[in-house]
Structures are given as C-alpha cells and as structure tokens.
Amino acid sequence: MTEINIVKDAVKKHGRKRESLMPVLQEIVKQENYLSEERLMEIAKEFDLSSAEVYGVATFYSFLPVKPMGENVIKVCQTIVCDMKGKEAVLDAIKDKLNIVPGQTSADGKFSLMAVNCIGQCSNAPAMLVNDKPYINLTYENVVKIIDEYQS
Amino acid sequence: MEETRILLKNIGKINPVSSADYVAAGGYKGLKKAISNPEAIVDIMKDSGLRGRGGAGFPVGLKWSFTKGTPSDQKYIICNADEGEPGTNKDRILMSGDPHSLFEGMAIAGVAVGATKGFIYLRAEYPYLLPILNDAIKDAEAAGFIGKNILGSNLDFEIEIRSGAGAYICGDETALMESIEGKRGEPRYKPPFPGVSGLWGKPTIINNVETLCNVPQIIDKGAEWFRSIGTESCPGTKLFTLSGNINNPGVYEFPMGVNMRTLFKEVGGGCPGGKKLFAVQTGGASGAIINAEMLDMPMDIECCAKAGAVLGAGDLMFIDESINIIDVVENLIEFFVEESCGKCTPCREGNTRLLEFVHKFKDGTAREDDLERLIEIGSFMQVSSLCGLGQASPVPVLSAIKNFPDKFIVKSDERGQN
Numbered sequence: 007m008t009e010i011n012i013v014k015d016a017v018k019k020h021g022r023k024r025e026s027l028m029p030v031l032q033e034i035v036k037q038e039n040y041l042s043e044e045r046l047m048e049i050a051k052e053f054d055l056s057s058a059e060v061y062g063v064a065t066f067y068s069f070l071p072v073k074p075m076g077e078n079v080i081k082v083c084q085t086i087v088c089d090m091k092g093k094e095a096v097l098d099a100i101k102d103k104l105n106i107v108p109g110q111t112s113a114d115g116k117f118s119l120m121a122v123n124c125i126g127q128c129s130n131a132p133a134m135l136v137n138d139k140p141y142i143n144l145t146y147e148n149v150v151k152i153i154d155e156y157q158s
Numbered sequence: 159m160e161e162t163r164i165l166l167k168n169i170g171k172i173n174p175v176s177s178a179d180y181v182a183a184g185g186y187k188g189l190k191k192a193i194s195n196p197e198a199i200v201d202i203m204k205d206s207g208l209r210g211r212g213g214a215g216f217p218v219g220l221k222w223s224f225t226k227g228t229p230s231d232q233k234y235i236i237c238n239a240d241e242g243e244p245g246t247n248k249d250r251i252l253m254s255g256d257p258h259s260l261f262e263g264m265a266i267a268g269v270a271v272g273a274t275k276g277f278i279y280l281r282a283e284y285p286y287l288l289p290i291l292n293d294a295i296k297d298a299e300a301a302g303f304i305g306k307n308i309l310g311s312n313l314d315f316e317i318e319i320r321s322g323a324g325a326y327i328c329g330d331e332t333a334l335m336e337s338i339e340g341k342r343g344e345p346r347y348k349p350p351f352p353g354v355s356g357l358w359g360k361p362t363i364i365n366n367v368e369t370l371c372n373v374p375q376i377i378d379k380g381a382e383w384f385r386s387i388g389t390e391s392c393p394g395t396k397l398f399t400l401s402g403n404i405n406n407p408g409v410y411e412f413p414m415g416v417n418m419r420t421l422f423k424e425v426g427g428g429c430p431g432g433k434k435l436f437a438v439q440t441g442g443a444s445g446a447i448i449n450a451e452m453l454d455m456p457m458d459i460e461c462c463a464k465a466g467a468v469l470g471a472g473d474l475m476f477i478d479e480s481i482n483i484i485d486v487v488e489n490l491i492e493f494f495v496e497e498s499c500g501k502c503t504p505c506r507e508g509n510t511r512l513l514e515f516v517h518k519f520k521d522g523t524a525r526e527d528d529l530e531r532l533i534e535i536g537s538f539m540q541v542s543s544l545c546g547l548g549q550a551s552p553v554p555v556l557s558a559i560k561n562f563p564d565k566f567i568v569k570s571d572e573r574g575q576n
C-alpha cells in the first residue's frame with residue numbers, strides 16, 4: 007500500500023465534512039503517533055481547506071502532536087493534585103530509566119514523555135497515561151516497574 | 159456518615175455494558191414514562207429544581223424549555239463529558255460504571271424537546287472509557303432503548319461519541335460545539351445561547367454527565383421525591399471528589415448541604431500522617447482556596463458562595479500544613495496560562511501577568527504595588543474576559559490573598575523604588 011492511503015482511508019472511514027476533520031486527525035495520530043507536515047497537507051487537500059487552517063486546528067489540541075513521537079507515549083499529569091502528591095518522583099523515575107524529560111523522546115525511539123494537564127485521576131494522584139492506559143497512585147518504584155514492562 | 163447512593167447505586171453492582179442488567183436494577187423506566195407523555199417532561203424537570211452539576215448550577219428545566227420552545231427541523235442534546243476541571247473525576251465513575259443511566263437521561267431530554275440526535279463529547283484523557291461506552295451504546299440500540307423507534311414508539315434518538323483532543327477550554331459549552339464542528343475550540347460570543355442556536359446553529363441542550371444521570375430517576379420517581387433530598391435551593395444529591403492530602407480520597411455521594419467538615423473528617427478521614435489541615439480548594443482549579451478555619455460549611459451552591467467558596471462540580475482538594483500555598487497558586491496559574499485559548503486579551507495576557515507577580519512572591523521580591531497590581535489585574539480579568547476560564551482563573555490567587563494574607567508578604571518599605 008502506498009503511503010498516501012493512510013489519509014485516504016481515514017477520510018473514507020470518517021467522511022470529508024468539516025466535522026470529520028478532528029476524527030481524521032485523531033486517526034492519523036493513532037496510526038503514526040503524530041501529524042507530519044506531509045499528512046497535514048494531504049488532509050488539507052482532502053478537506054479542501056488551506057493547510058494553515060488544518061495546522062491551526064491540530065496545534066490547538068495538545069493530543070494532536072505535530073512533532074514525531076516515540077512508539078509509546080507517556081503522559082504524566084503535572085497539574086495541582088499530582089504536583090502536590092509527588093509527580094516529581096514520577097518524572098525522576100522516568101528520567102532515571104529512560105534519560106528523558108518532558109518534551110523528549112528516548113534515543114531508541116521507544117518512548118516519548120509529555121507533561122500534560124489533569125487527566126481526571128485526581129483522587130488517585132499522582133497519575134499518568136501510557137498510550138491509552140491509566141496508571142494511578144504512582145511512586146518512584148512502581149513507575150520503574152511499569153516502564154520495565156513496556157521495555158520487555 | 160452513610161452515603162446516599164442515588165446516582166452511584168449501580169456502580170460496581172451491574173455489568174455496565176448490559177442494558178438488561180440496568181433494567182433489572184430499575185433502569186429505562188423513566189424513558190418509558192417520558193415516551194408516554196413527552197409534553198410533561200420539561201415541567202417535571204422544572205418542578206424538581208435540578209440544577210446543572212457541571213459547575214454553573216443553571217436550572218435544568220428552564221434550560222430545556224428554551225430548546226423546547228424553539229421550533230427547528232433539527233435539535234441536539236450534548237452530554238458534556240469533558241471533565242477537565244482539575245480535582246474532578248466523578249463523571250468518569252458514572253460513565254465507566256453506569257453508562258445506561260447517562261443514555262437514558264439524554265434520550266429523555268431528546269424526547270422532551272424533540273431532539274433526535276445526541277453527542278457525548280468525551281475528553282481524550284479517558285480513551286479507556288471508549289470501548290465501554292461504544293459497547294453499551296450497541297447494547298442499548300439492540301434492545302431498542304436508543305436508535306430508531308425507541309421502545310416501539312415513533313420517536314428516534316441516536317447517540318454518537320466525539321472525542322476531545324486534550325484542551326481544557328473545550329469543556330466550555332460553546333468551545334465544545336466548535337470542537338465538534340471540527341474547529342479550534344474557541345468559545346463563541348453569547349448571545350445567542352446554545353438552547354436557541356448551538357451546534358451547527360441548531361437549538362441544543364448541553365448538560366453535564368452527572369446532571370443527565372439524575373434525570374431518569376426524577377422522571378420515574380417524581381419531582382417531589384427529588385425535592386425531599388438535599389436543600390431548598392439545591393435539591394438532590396451531589397457527587398463530591400475528595401483529593402489531595404486526605405486519607406480516603408475518592409468520589410462520594412451525599413445530599414446537597416452536607417457539611418464540609420463531615421466530608422473532611424468522617425468521610426475523608428482527615429489528613430495523612432496526623433498533619434494539620436491548612437487550606438481547601440473548593441470547586442476545582444478555578445475555585446476559591448479557603449482557610450481550614452472555614453471548614454464548617456454546608457455544601458450547596460448558595461452556602462458555598464456566601465462563605466466565599468465555590469461548589470462548582472463538587473471538588474474538594476485538601477491541602478495540609480506542609481504545602482506552600484504560593485506553590486499551589488503558581489501551579490494553578492501555570493495551568494491557566496497553558497489552557498487559555500488566547501482569543502481575548504484579558505485572559506491571554508492577564509494570566510501571564512498574574513504568574514509573573516506570583517513568581518515575585520515566591521522569590522520574595524514583591525512590593526506593595528505588586529500586590530495592588532495583581533489584585534487589580536485579577537479583578538479586571540473577572541469582569542472583562544470572554545468566557546468562564548478567564549473570568550474564574552484569578553479566583554484561586556485572589557482568594558488565597560484574602561484568606562492567607564500573611565503568605566503574600568511584600569517589601570512595603572521599598573515602595574516606589576526600583
């Protein structure tokens with residue numbers, strides 16, 4: 007299959023109406039982990055929108071990255087409850103295991119780390135998402151274990 | 159103190175996906191009644207006194223009456239499942255444990271005002287709820303509770319899920335509609351209000367998850383039953399999310415008007431490690447930070463407001479004596495700087511300025527006129543910002559200054575010098 011089909015397939019699945027733009031962008035992120043310039047331009051063409059318009063929508067949302075992401079995306083909550091309850095230990099564990107800080111991708115391309123705002127696990131803080139999975143009541147030790155699992 | 163489990167009654171007890179389980183627990187009776195007499199629903203909702211649970215507390219029956227009274231070829235019901243307010247995770251509990259009660263509430267709203275299509279706008283931070291919601295929708299369709307000709311009637315009501323993409327502002331009702339329409343989630347100017355002109359310009363009801371989950375039992379058991387719970391101005395129960403420095407964090411259901419001290423001591427079990435409670439942030443990140451001495455407070459909209467607190471979505475974040483309140487305020491303003499959509503100046507610039515001032519208090523370089531300017535800018539943002547984000551974002555810092563004046567120390571003798 008040629009590459010261009012990713013966008014065409016997403017449009018076939020979700021439609022070409024303006025309201026389908028977000029689902030299409032989300033679909034590409036699901037498959038490629040980010041929105042490359044090339045994809046944004048292909049999408050703009052499919053929707054008959056300017057690429058600036060599409061770029062404007064994508065960059066408005068923090069879960070629609072326009073920079074390459076690793077195979078696994080770790081989203082650590084940085085907001086107040088997690089901040090009070092030990093998000094630093096979570097970030098320390100990730101730094102020690104993967105040598106990355108928020109905004110970076112590990113050298114092997116396996117992990118990207120994002121510091122994100124409240125993920126709705128405040129009564130189980132501190133918390134993070136790895137891809138689609140929530141991890142709660144985190145400590146330095148259990149973060150190390152979780153990353154071990156993804157590495158094996 | 160025992161919980162009053164009305165909204166949470168099925169949580170953990172039924173298979174959330176199964177409509178048969180939900181029916182066995184008394185579900186979909188409200189929808190049946192609604193279909194037999196759609197005309198009566200809005201009045202029952204008005205009589206019940208139910209107020210929105212998403213933060214603003216707007217009367218539900220009144221909101222629905224606007225949409226009912228606006229003729230249109232198409233109307234929509236939106237469930238606001240964006241639950242972005244830091245300190246809140248009650249809607250997640252409802253959606254993961256009893257999604258049919260949400261669908262039933264939405265369908266009743268649709269029947270009441272003549273809307274045939276509903277959207278659930280689910281935040282991107284809850285991707286793990288998608289399979290549950292999708293399966294439950296399929297189950298409800300197969301059983302005839304939603305979809306075409308619901309319960310054998312000539313009425314249709316379809317439900318579709320739309321995912322957010324990580325933007326707090328999309329919890330605002332008009333920003334959310336922009337987002338569903340495939341645009342940047344920037345709030346619209348109001349009026350027109352969504353009830354009359356909302357999604358794609360059509361009359362639209364938008365309600366919070368918890369609000370909609372209240373509807374089935376109100377229709378089934380009646381307005382009088384509902385009014386027998388809670389307070390005069392805020393009938394019913396409320397879900398409270400307890401978080402922060404508390405022994406038993408979690409989501410609990412109590413009648414409106416329950417005392418905050420009860421929630422802290424008996425339900426929450428106090429602060430861990432025998433530490434002393436220092437402050438409580440009420441109503442989420444954009445709510446007021448109150449002094450621990452103000453703990454005796456009945457939790458309903460009016461009582462909280464009178465005492466300088468905020469009921470909001472029922473969030474209580476407990477802060478013990480080991481935490482520096484300036485750090486808390488700093489983190490909260492950083493949140494708003496990031497989440498401001500940038501459409502209007504008071505919020506876009508104001509939050510950045512507030513953060514600069516707070517940094518001065520943090521490193522001990524603030525002067526008297528910094529405090530005055532901070533309060534001035536914050537107060538200006540409250541009255542001049544376009545949407546609730548900018549209007550409420552100064553509340554934590556302003557309330558902290560009021561309730562903890564000795565934490566905002568200024569070098570008053572240096573006033574006027576550089």
Ligand SMILES: Cc1cc2nc3c(=O)[nH]c(=O)nc-3n(C[C@H](O)[C@H](O)[C@H](O)COP(=O)(O)O)c2cc1C
Nearest residue numbers: 210211212238240241242329330331365366369546
């Ligand atoms: C910045 C901002 C964020 C909001 N976030 C939410 C939210 O996550 N969930 C919600 O139900 N309401 C949220 N609201 C309130 C909605 O605009 C709206 O009032 C609510 O969905 C109405 O439902 P209700 O009357 O049932 O409470 C937010 C408002 C603002 C200004």
Ligand code: SF4
Nearest residue numbers: 500501502505545548
């Ligand atoms: S108040 Fe803030 S979030 Fe709301 S429209 Fe203005 S800039 Fe955007």
Ligand code: FES
Nearest residue numbers: 083088124127128
């Ligand atoms: S503040 Fe971290 S999950 Fe809500």
